[in-house]
Amino acid sequence: MARRLTAEQYTKGLLAGDRLVLSRAITLVESTLATDHALAQQVLGAVLPRTGRSVRIGITGVPGVGKSTFIEALGMYVVEQLGLRLAVLAIDPTSQRSGGSILGDKTRMQHLSAHANAYIRPSPAGRSLGGVARATREALLLCEAAGYDVIFVETVGVGQSETAVHGMVDFFLLLMLAGAGDELQGVKRGIMEMADAVVITKADSGNELAAKRARREYQGALHLFPLGSSGWAPVVRTCSALTGEGVPGVWEELQRYLEHARGNGYFERRRQEQNLQWLHHSIREALEERFYARPAVQQQLGAIREQVMRGEKSAFAAADELLDL
């Protein structure tokens, strides 16, 4: 088998929903080779008219919150009860360190990963957040072209990647544990205000009352916070991935949200804005990448950063200096 297919082969395979071709197309968009890049853009351009028809859901939560079991439970509900096709992607720039990825271990989602209507893809590894985010968004488009109705984008909830995920999904789900306080230390500040829904996980095994109390508290707290431009008031739900209780409720909230956001035009407007944001982010990243790769900049940057950090040189003067190199 050839290492790469032709653009036509990729396109045909994708539109036919061929999982093997989908996997190879995602590998292509993840590649950092210039030749792969050109081919990937050709494929993406060809399938673009067939994208955009899925519901894109971001799911985040710190390690220990039960993210995998939640995704397995909600995912099985989507493929089994609703009969929809589901793709699960991930963004985890930290996986560079371990060389693995948050979705690498498929045993984490035993039933889902074995299901014919589910496609699970780990986070691309070994690249910057920008690169990982870009590859994941392109993979999302490829999954849509391959006919997946629902896309989950998983992230770890402790870093910068949540903003990137928020910029590529329609609905953002934050998983939390009952027992407000300590477990919050891991959640990055600012994530809470991105959430369209908060799900209190592990509402089982004697933990039901604590989960209910947490739900009430968070719901009260969220009411005090300003609405986003969608006009949607974030909701809080409890859920047990173990017993399945609350799983359909999470899906109902998503449906309520979609009705709301499609009704007031926000859904379509948001997707258009996201497209534009990706355009300008891509330009920005390319400009910065080129700038910081200049030999003269690389040579001076370290010393200048030191001077700026210590307050010996003003940030603006230093910027001028580097730009004039």
Add this chain to the structure above:
Amino acid sequence: MARRLTAEQYTKGLLAGDRLVLSRAITLVESTLATDHALAQQVLGAVLPRTGRSVRIGITGVPGVGKSTFIEALGMYVVEQLGLRLAVLAIDPTSQRSGGSILGDKTRMQHLSAHANAYIRPSPAGRSLGGVARATREALLLCEAAGYDVIFVETVGVGQSETAVHGMVDFFLLLMLAGAGDELQGVKRGIMEMADAVVITKADSGNELAAKRARREYQGALHLFPLGSSGWAPVVRTCSALTGEGVPGVWEELQRYLEHARGNGYFERRRQEQNLQWLHHSIREALEERFYARPAVQQQLGAIREQVMRGEKSAFAAADELLDL
């Protein structure tokens, strides 16, 4: 009197605390002329060793929250009771529209603006947020060089400028009204999670109980939210600028914060990070400004944005196309 002083005259005047020279130096950093820019950088470079010794406080809140009267009350406390020198700056990119500025109307702060130890400067007008933010941060450094102990940076709480202010201050104060709900519509989502302290204003004239209740509610809500990297738990206070009640309490919280943040090293680390952020923001803005000013880009951008928005062209392919022009 010459339109511009020499670099040495600016420097000497600033270090001597000359208010007139300070005003003219701020006009210089606000200028968009290339010759002024070079002179401004020379002056800033000369006074830089004398900056950094003030406490920098961001103050935000939507129109109607009583921001001016609060700043007048807290400001008078600072200059009268504490005997410190105070400078009040503003960031308001929207003032482009009105041609005025949020601090333009000095009658708003009658006592403070007449006080020998207070210096009030309106927002620079007629420029982009980036330009306004940059000018304000440079003005802040000039005020420090001129010996001001405390700097307030005021912003309107409804736009993008809060992030810029957050990036130049040590402590971020959000003003809110009692009666959670409707008035929140004006506050931009995400601002709440930047706040180191929330102050419920207008806790007077029969509004005291509502203010107390709001304080309790917000304090409860904030406890549910993750701490920032400072490890500081945001506090909520009530305050009446009319009676003066609660004004010293706000100052006490600031002192508690400074003790906390200096104690764990966050204060110094944050300032260094802010310096670096300004360096990289400045570079980014300059790169983008140059890119979008290219005639070929200007010519194509509109049509390409349309295609991307409508999903006819992928954001990444479009970015490549523009970058290749």
